[in-house]
Amino acid sequence: MFNRTKSKKGRRSPMATVSLIVVGLMTTGGAYALFSSTANADDSTSTVAASSQSQVNEGEKLFASNCATCHGLSAQGTSEGPSLIGVGAASVDFQVGTGRMPMAAQGPQAEEKPAQFTDEQVDALAEYVASLGPGPSVPSTELTDGEKGDAAEGAELFRINCAMCHNVAGAGGALTEGKYAPSLETVSGKHIYEAMLTGPQNMPVFNDLNLTPEQKADIITYLKYVQDNKSPGGFALGSLGPVAEGLFIWIFGLGAVVAMTVWLTAKSN
DSSP states (O other): OHHHHHHHHHSSOOOHHHHHHHHHHHHHHHHHHHHHHHHHHHHHHHHHHHHHHHHHHHHHHHHHHHHHHHHHSSSSSBBBBOOTTHHHHHHHHHHHHTTOOOOOSSOSSOOOOOSSSOHHHHHHHHHHHHHHHHHOOOOOOOSSSSSSHHHHHHHHHHHHHHHHHHHHHHHHTESSTTOEEEEOOOOHHHHHHHHHOOOTTTOOOOOOTTSOOHHHHHHHHEEEHHHHSSSSSSGGGGOOOOHHHHHHIIIHHHHHHHHHHHHHHHHOO
């Protein structure tokens, strides 16, 4: 009797076995999930790296075929063109994306023309040049779509920093020695931001210490407002300001007065 009682007390409960099995399964499943996610993350990182390197390689080929004559095979620069090491992806995206590069001919400054490369090729060139040294990257859409900034604040910033060259309405204007500030009436928000960031041609550089990313977005919002809203006063005369308006009055207004005077004199005679 004593032995029978002792064996009953020492017997393991069936639920304990089930619990051990459940814990074992959960541990095994958790470990498998952890290792699987790590492996997938590694594979994903490897895929992205391989894709990026492939883009860099494609950009290097395009550079050697179209840009190396002026900028050197390693983008180190020559007597015909500056070094591109450290200019960043934003500079390449602006210059090539607006058709300014490759230049059709040497001149006071590179003129805008239809882009000679597809968007994918421009991206590849930008990635290749960015791989040569650190520099400004292509801005995000949130800063360049012209929808999230303050147009009133952007108008004030534009008048203070940009209007002396580009005109208060972004119509552009002449500079010295055959140079000019281009019109901004059809320029995309991305290229406007990149121009402020990199300072192409005769434009000064507005880095993030001069104008914060938010202030640049405000300026783009203002310019997009000007692009989308025609002059409320009627015919804008190219938005060139008082010179064009004064010339219009001088030629047509004064001409109308002279014509009316001649007509009245002829009628009285």
